[in-house]
Amino acid sequence: MPVLKDLLGAIGNGVEIVDLTAPLSAGTPVLRLPEPFANTISFRLEEISRYDEPGPFWYWNNIHTGEHTGTHVDAPRHWASGRDGHDVSELPLRTLVAPAAVLDASDRVAQNPDFLLEIADVRAWEAANGALPDGGWLLYRTGWDERSGDEERFLNADDSGPHTPGVSAECARWLAEETGLVGLGVETVGTDAGGAGGFDPPFPCHHYFLGAGKCGLTQLQNLAALPPTGAVLLVSPLPIVGGSGSPARVLALVET
Secondary structure: OHHHHHHHHHEOOOEEEEEOEOOOOOOOOOOOOOOOOOOOOOOEEEEEEEEEOOEEEEEEEEEEOOOOOOOEEEOHHHOHHHOOOOOHHHOOHHHHEEEEEEEEOHHHHHHOOOOEEOHHHHHHHHHHHOOOOOOOEEEEEOOHHHHOOOHHHHHOEEOOEEOOOEEOHHHHHHHHHHOOOOEEEEOOOOOOOOOHHHOOOOOHHHHHHHHOOOEEEEOEOOHHHOOOOOEEEEEEEOOOOOOOEEEEEEEEEEEO
16 A cells, blocks of 8 residues: 555655653562552563573563553553443444644653642643644653653652642533543653542542543653654554453554
8 A cells, every 4th residue: 555655755854753651670660559559560580481492593582561551551451430431342443543632741840749730721722732632642751751760759648648630620521521632641650640549539630530531541651852842653452352451562553
């Protein structure tokens, strides 16, 4: 097909592939919920064989991980408000290949790690860049990916709880219910702010986006390499039947 041939020809010659995925290892930060809530496990490789007696010519591993570890997708079924929605194997392909809008609040987050995005901030972005893309993703850049190599700095918790940026409850509802977005992507450990357990409703990005049949995408990196508009997002979760989410490789196509 000429269109696909043209696309392949453009890659490296006018179109750049940007990897937005955090490397997945035993050191990957994971969400830590307070008692009495149960937590996911950290990522771990279990060696089966490595060119040795159990397997003389091959190397392979079992993997041990949670669905919501590292760069990952939240499917609607992840949250009580979306319990009757898609599992991760059922996500529409047009959700997984879609345009991306990048909103950069990193300067404000540098001054306040608890910064919350408001409707007025999105409206200001639209005034400068045009409307949010119907059928697209909003990628919320905070600069938090700079912390991803250090779990303590990444989770940024003290005696009062975690302090990470997010979206206000009012803005989360508006984005989920009154725009044509298919999902929200962030650089932090989850789509909600660190203090969102105390919001009304608690964890509003999860509540509203997943309740509306939309998705979340977390622990992204390299959003600084994307323009405010024009990038195409490619999201590749594992199609886990019944799964509430999955680690994912996330790429962006960007015109250079």
